[in-house]
Amino acid sequence: MKIAFIIFLTFFYMGYAHTQNADFEWAIANGGSFIDVSMDNHTDLNGNVYTSGYFYTTVDFDPDIAVLNLTSNGDEDIFIQKLDANGSLLWARSFGGTGDDRGANIVTDQLGSVYISGTFNNTMDADPGPNVFNLISNGYSDFFILKLDLNGDFVWAKSFGGLSAEYYINMDVDAGGNLYLSGSYRDSLDFDPSNAVYQLQANGNTDVFVQKLDTFGNFVWAKSIGGAEADLNNGISTDNYGNAYLTGSYRNTVDFNPGNGVFNLTSSGIDDVYLLKLNHTGDFEWANSFGNVNNESGRAIHVNDSGFIFLAGTFQNTIDLDPSGGISNVVSNGGNDVFVVKIDTSGAFEWGKSFGGTMYESCSQIISNPAGELYIVGSFLGTINFNQTNSISNFTSNGYNDIYILKLGSLGDFQWAKTIGGPHQDAMSSVSLDLSQDLYFSGNYQNTVDLNPDTGILNFTVNGYTDFFVLKLDQCIVNYTTDTIIACENYTWMDGVTYNTSNDTATHILTNVEGCDSVVTLNLTILYGNSSMDTIVACDNYTWMDGITYSSNNTTATHVLTNISGCDSVVTLNLTVLNSSAATEVISACGPYMWIDGITYAASNNTATYTLPNAVGCDSVISLDLTIDNVNTMTSLSGITITALGTGTYQWLDCNKGYAVIVGANAQTYTPIENGDYAVELSNSNCVDTSACIQITGLGVNDNFSINDIHIFPNPTNGKINVTLSEHHLVSRVFLINIAGEVIQNLWIDSEHLNIDLEALTPGLYFLSFETLNAGRLTYKIVKE
Template sequence: MKRFFILFVVVLSLIVLTSCPGMLNKPPEKPSSPIPVDGAENQPKDLTLSWSCSDPNGDSLSYDIYFGINTLGIVKSNHTENNYTLNGLNGNTTYKWKIVAKDAKGGSTEGDIWTFTTINSTPSVPFNPLPSDNATDVSIDSSLSWSCTDPDGDDLYYDIYFGESNPPPLKSVGISTNNYNPGMLEYSSTYYWKIIAKDGKTQKEGLVWNFTTENAPPAVPYSPDPNDDATNVSVNVTLSWECSDQEGDTITYDIYLGLAGETLLKVESDYPNKSYSPGILLRDKEYNWKIVAKDSEGGIAEGPIWSFTTETTPPETPYDPVPSDDATSQIINPVLSWECSDPDGNTLVYDIYFGTNSNPGLVENDHTTKSYSPGTLEYNTTYYWKIVADDKRGGVAEGPIWSFATMNLLPATPTNPAPSDKQTEISLTPVLSWECSDMDGDSLTYDIYFGTDENPPLVKESHNGRSYLPGALEYSTVYYWKIVAKDEHGGTREGPVWSFLTINRAPSAPINPTPSDGATNIALPYDFTWECSDPDNDTLSYDIYIGQSEPLPLVADNLATNTYKVTGLQSNTTYYWKVVAKDEHSAAATSDIWEFKTKNSPPLVPYNPQPSDGATNVSRTPSFSWECVDPDGDDVTYDIYFGITENPVLIRSEYDLTYYPITSTLANGTYYYWKIVARDTNGLTSESPVWDFRTENTPPSTPSNPTPSNGVTGLYIDITFSWSSSDVEGDLIYYDLYMGTDISSLSPVATNFTGNSKTITGLEYETLYYWRVDATDDKGDKTRGPVWNFSTQNKPPDISFAKYLGGSNYDYAYSIQQTNDGGYIVAGYTESNNGDVSGNHGYKDYWIVKLNNKGELQWQKCLGGSGLDEARSIQQTSDGDYIVAGYTSSNNGDVSGNHGSYDYWVVKLDETGNIQWQKCLGGSGYDYAQSIQQTSDGGYIVAGYTKSNNGDVSGSHGENDYWIVKLNETGNIQWQKCLGGSNDDVAYSIQQTSDGGYIVAGYTKSYDGDVSGHHSYEDYWIVKLDGLLNIQWQKCLGGSSKDLAYSIQQTNDGGYIVVGYTGSNNVDVSGNHGVYDYWIVKLDETGNIQWQKCLGGSRADLAQSIQQTDDGGYIVAGYTNSYDGDVSGHHSYDDYWIVKLDETGNIQWQKRLGGSGGDYAQSIQQTNDGGYIVAGWTGSNNGDVSGNHGGYDYWVVKLDY
């Protein structure tokens, strides 16, 4: 019955649930874990977005993807994968995106809006220089120009380097155009120049270009003989000139000569002298000539065209004069004329002699016509004249002296007017009179002009006598008049225009004053006014007199208006004033004396505050003081306003002192405001301005404890800066971060931010930077920090190729080496049997891959049996074949001779990967080979570890031992050695040394047996063996945590370089950044530590391979999960981490490779071209990785500069 009831309940529940399906569905979880992470910077322009999302009911999900810059728009609906690839994004741009997850039952969940910023692209190298590189014969006034582009379309600015030295000096900074005028250059000089293009974040330096300026030509020929325009030149002339070359070049001359108006002919070429005889020339001809100077370097200077005229025949004697000789009654403004000609047809000019003397003087020379006007002459006078003709070629002819007499004289100009010119106060019925005479005694009449116009009209014609009555005139009026005298022969003489002013009437006395007579309480300034008029409507001016008693002093004169602004009088005082009115004719009228009384004055504005306005560092218990006076001598009291705003509040009223103490303690570093209102006994007030002061404040402490530490080198170009600073008063601190490459001119890169750290990205590689932090508290007090410095790492190489090899399962590469043909051999293992993989025997096989120099697959081989077969090490042998070592659990297929469990499996392959021989080495336990190398005798040395003590293995100490096996050239054991103690001892790397012995590296957990000096947990264990595998020395290296060595190599100096990872930070280890660090140790030839370096960040950093490079430094490969410290460029999860060190272990550059999955580098080697080849495996399919076949793939990366 009970079972039936339970079954009933279950069935009923199922019915209810299936009938209400909505009750079962839950919406998807909120999308999370975005890649790129939210706020990521320096992202590639082609990238894949990915996210995590799940559904509580296990429903299948689809996604709506929103993407944009300012606003989000949907770019993909119902997307079924949790990643989405974007291509061709803009550089240096911040993008927004979000994901809306939807299940199949209608449930949906909207994710957050995430952002990332794409990488900024460097400008192109400046190109296309003008003048072109190595140009010659460049003009000395040339301008420079170039071309440059920016992939992101950023505005570009340029630094110009220019000069005659190489490298050229800096000439101009930050110009915005791609051209530059260096000014006038020197001849025959070589100039060097380069351009640095900057887009505000990065810069690109151009090549140093050069050009050579043109040769300096000779000087322009000068100092011609005969002089330019010379006349009367001998027909047998020798031409000469001057010329020089500033560079001392040899000069020759081309000589051009010809008649004026005709083409100049070259009469000599490359003539060596500076004088030339053209032979006998034509007489009385104008010749043109010029010289072209040429130097030995091709410079040319063309002289001007000079001219000269050869000697000539003189002109005829002038004749046929007009007026004729001895003529009479000639007009007084005659035109003289004559005749003359030249036998040679030359143009003539004339010197004219003229006067009343019978030997007349020269009045004009080089006159060009045969007529001449001597001007207006005297009446009834005899004049004498002669002409001298000149052909200006040396020919002159002088004519005779001729004479003529002029006609009658005009009347004299009227003079002595009455009234006299400009006379005033003339009667209204005047008599006009004047004087005039005629030198010939002719009787005269007069035309009379009279009126109020400056050009008076004719009022009387042919008036007899020298006086005239014009009739009754107007008061105070200017009249104009003139006289024209006429003689009986029709001669006239016009007199000047005279004027006079009739009598004037004075203005009326000023009346109606403002302020009115007896007015009181007049506040100054005040506009005084009055009224006044003039009976003649003359323009008036005024003199103002104001004082406390008579005689009243003059305070203003010649005012043009009837108003005057009065200022500066004493308050509450009786004053007297009057006005004197004056017309333009000096007539005056004086007003009555009027009286007024001024208004009472308020106190003066308070001044001289203490603390002074704007004072700083003021005591927190200050006392206020000020000064104030009342111009009327009234008693003054004060209202005091005080507070922390610009509108202070009243804190004391009717205070009768000018000193006031503040009794409470004020806040530090705070601005306070105060003012004073002064009040006199009459209630009048004056208010001071609002003054301010700032109380004393302690600035922040000097920034210290910098990160990066001062002088550190090898930093990545994206750096998080941090420091320490505090404020004793607890004020909020703001920071300004300054950086630059010139210690004397640091620039702000971040300002006015809180928090004592700041991340700066996109610095230049291989650059020494200086930086400083200034701390400012919220009161405005600043402390300037010291200047620290650091150097960025060398620029890492770029990816030349990246190859993804494998199938749909797991494929792990452990070893790579460059081959003799420039290609590469790779060894590891595979679980795949598709894609690039074929021939798998079952489960895991050795997978040997041969690549060409471009990383393209040439052949591949799967080696093994049905068990587990994992290759760990491969090397090309001296015969061009290959030797591989690893371990196997198989005993079929390619494998034979297995001793049990796992054996070392050593395989010799020919050059195309075919097995030549194979050997299983070991016992019944576990035997794992990790490293193999061909020895100098053609055999092989193998290292790994064993847990066996039978079969091929003897001498085990317990647990795992190093097991070192020496094989001959056909793989037979020559000798073997177990090394270690009673705990685990695991060897990973072996190399034959220059003395014929061997160096081995791995780790130990033993404290006994062959092991001594163990620190704790795992230690690096370095063992030096002789050629027979006897221990020469051994070293335990490490600290109190895990220390595992994976790779060792003998160095050029006979010492050793070891790499692995460490979790320690004591004893032999220092500088650990976090969980595990790469640990690089340099040993001398006897195993003593010369130096050690911990490299990494706050998470796990595991080094796997090291090799000394051609420059004496080292290249290290492994993988990292960190994103700080020495590590930068994090993609996600674990990444390949490649580090280049100098010979003392300092980072020169580092490079992180991978995508959002796991990426694990295992082996690295420097290649023949100076680049690097790296092998490992990847689970990514984005970032640096594309084309993954599934699971993990071999990932082979070639790095090149």
């Protein structure tokens, strides 16, 4: 059986978790009858995993029941295997010559192209397809770089080397598809793979080189660093800006500035760890080192997207991991322990950790996920404690060397550890992550090994001396999201809790589509509604904001609006209804009347209205009830008698004496006793008006009528008087008039003698007025005693 899956159940718990374990998903193993070794693996953007290494004789590279045999041309040839995320073979390629050819590193770029680096000797056909592209080494072993497309077809190949042997080559690719190569070399070496020459000379036993090629394999630049002793490179990693970071070991004093400047570092003992940063043009940025009197070496390096550098290596005894002047001592438990250091992009120390047992431990690779958590792989012997803060993570190897997988948090805190091993030597060469944060491992084993690091068992037995494997762990990566909510008054969240105030600390764990924890943090802002009183004083009725017309006082009605925060604003009505008033103004006028409305009414009116504010500020509607009593001041004149045509009470006036009241002249008629102008003052109800003055003439003695012609006796009298008229035919009538001008008696003349009875009259002055035909009216005073 070449591939196996374990079906398992994961129980999710409700609670906050910083990380979760990685569970076994599948493992495959390939090998022939001799030595077959995996050196590196890499995942592309589609979740496919590429494994590179070397093999000898014939190997079936299809982990399924199908067969894809590849056979080496010489001692050892190079292989590339591409599997999908389920562990199924997509393709496999091999190439090599008659000598020893080994694949060292494999990377992919964003376009899916595959780059393989390694060493070869003699002549090697670098085209794994039917065509031939021979590379010829200059010495015992040279470096090669091969580019394949995503289907495994040949694109180009380059080689460079000197007369001596070149050592392990490391590789990384930047976002632009440029390749950064590093390793160790001796003597002199031409680093330009074209016909041009770019020769560098080693200073000592072995020096470190770093080289940049573009995506077409063209030479860009190369640098060399080294002193008089053996200086080794074990890893290279690039950041998002094309800066290159290298680590390894050095002895004595080394100038780490590959340019014209000098930046010397001196080891504390035999071998110390170095960390070097060059920019994208190969210029020196900075270098750090740390170590003690023993052998220390940087074995693996990784730079994450945030620019932090993670460095892993081995040490003995006590070592200060802080290269920037501070102190961060760790102490080994036995032979070689493993250290892990985090450095920022400027070279400043962040933190350092170590783990190990009483025997020897090594590390092969270190990587990080987007959260800054670390995965470290390597091998160990004996019993090892991965959690230096306590003893709960002790593991004991099954054989000579077992494999470990360790996860640390972003602060270097222990998360989990797993081990794999059989009775012989087993080694983990590489680890990579896909976009789903699933882990892929490649390594080598001997004899029989259980490749399931969990409680299940999945044994593989080697076909030859050493076989290689690829292992996938399905890792539940916790998703962290924030649920931002703005609510009014309160909010019942997904955790079932009703929050009445703002909250940015509550969390709730869901299960995401991958079956892993999704930690949701609440970011709740509670806004509040408000209440207010709408106090209104209105007249008669009021139509409020709720559309209802209220005709009486109201303090209970409410209406809900939206306030500036978007919450309810409850308004309570406080309505006082005041009443308008109405009144009628009854007016009696004696003539045209100007009312409060400014209009002059000439006739009675009971329809006009006028509105004024009343005492409470409401309308007071005044209705007019106007009666105009017009006083009839018309008069008529009959002879010398003036008659008032209107009704009412009368007062006759002497116009020539300033409208002096004629005492006793209160009758409707008035007969003056002397010439003059006379008017009547007429009173009707409350109205008083005066007539026009009437002129009276012709009263008194006439020249044509002698005084002797009329005889009146006795005068004064206490009863009767006798009147003798010698010419009675000239007198038409005789009037007895009182002092008020009233005619008391009206007598007709038919003889010379006239008797007039005054006995019933009040004593006083009276007048006899004779109306003549030729002399007008003659008036005589009569005194009644």
